[in-house]
Amino acid sequence: xxxxxxxxxxxxxxxxxxxxxxxxxxxxxxxxxxxxxxxxxxxxxxxxxxxxxxxxxxxxxxxxxxxxxxxxxxxxxxxxxxxxxxxxxxxxxxxxxxxxxxxxxxxxxxxxxxxxxxxxxxxxxxxxxxxxxxxxxxxxxxxxxxxxxxxxxxxxxx
Numbered sequence: 001x002x003x004x005x006x007x008x009x010x011x012x013x014x015x016x017x018x019x020x021x022x023x024x025x026x027x028x029x030x031x032x033x034x035x036x037x038x039x040x041x042x043x044x045x046x047x048x049x050x051x052x053x054x055x056x057x058x059x060x061x062x063x064x065x066x067x068x069x070x071x072x073x074x075x076x077x078x079x080x081x082x083x084x085x086x087x088x089x090x091x092x093x094x095x096x097x098x099x100x101x102x103x104x105x106x107x108x109x110x111x112x113x114x115x116x117x118x119x120x121x122x123x124x125x126x127x128x129x130x131x132x133x134x135x136x137x138x139x140x141x142x143x144x145x146x147x148x149x150x151x152x153x154x155x156x157x158x
Contacts, residue, residue: 056080
């Protein structure tokens with residue numbers, strides 16, 4: 001009886017640890033990371049085009065967005081309204097570019113992303129700045145959406 005219970009577990013362990021399964025799993029994660037980079041590209045594009053509606057559509061209905069100042073927006077609608085105002089006040093040419101540092105999948109449809117947002121007028125902009133972020137994203141109906149995001153000012157170097 002004991003052998004009948006152990007055999008399926010042992011077979012599953014051998015499959016999971018096999019090189020072909022590990023490569024398949026890594027390829028699946030790479031595909032999901034590429035999907036998340038696509039989400040970031042859409043976010044950058046909507047920010048750079050100052051499109052608050054498109055920008056807010058990347059967030060879930062009850063998403064929250066915390067600025068480095070501590071202000072928290074607590075819904076997709078609040079994010080849209082805040083960014084309508086923010087976008088109307090930004091200087092022409094100020095660009096937003098997201099870069100991932102790390103992606104951790106908690107499940108097949110939930111991930112935590114850490115990274116940096118570059119804000120500036122171009123490659124040689126002396127007034128450009130970076131902001132660190134942590135985001136929780138969720139995939140529903142075959143689409144990744146942002147559930148929560150936290151912006152943080154980078155630590156100042158002495």
